[in-house]
Amino acid sequence: MNTKLYKRVHTLAETMVEAVAKSNQKTFDLCYDELKQLCLEHEGVERKDHPVQWETLADFTEDAELAQQYYQKALDFAEAIENQDFIASINYASAVLSIEQGQPELALPKLQAADVAAAQTGDSELQREVKQLLKKLK
Template sequence: MVNQSIYNSVLDLACELVNSSSAELTQNYWHAYQKLNELCEMHKGTSKDHPLQWEALADYTRNNKQALNIYLIAIEVATNLNLSEYVASSQLAIAERLLEAGNKYEAISWANKADENALRCSNLELRKEISEFLLVSANNT
């Protein structure tokens, strides 16, 4: 379970990022992004470290290579905390990024890993998202 204050901080910063994603608010976006990055780094390796913050940071990272590396951190933290739902969620996010970048077969591989981990959790919506991703990806071969 994620610490409520960390959850609220991540949620607030994510809302700020969404609300400032337009071109004229670029400075606000990067300010909020930097605050989220600082939050992640501050909690890294501590009892407050949680995959939610890392996945959120990766979600708002515009550079695909950097985002993929951050998702891997989220997976590592989730694995250490035995949070299969977060492992699966980050793996699906990697699959989505890879598909967007044109790496279809690698994307499907990551989605299959996500599917395996999602079977260990009770989040039916996540399991549905993964299944839909796999169906759409497989049909576009």
């Protein structure tokens, strides 16, 4: 992923978090729209399309069904580039959303995939979170 693009996605995410904390819907909406536009503009463009932008978009999407579509798009990219960190985090985030939507049966296979991928990473915190959530579901 282009470093400049990564920094822009990161900055937008930080600004959206701050906007939520300050109940500033206008700023949130502007940043969300810009992030969505970046994703759409870069979709299918080598070195500009990346799982991180789609996962971030999903994280901030209020419509659960649409968020799951963005997570799937991010997961497809992560699997294509065989990035276990993204595979783990995307599956975990998608599983959490499924649980929040009252669909634990959809969450379980995602958590199992996240567990396998997380085991191949150095992210011990994600590994712990995945295992804890798996334990709760079983």
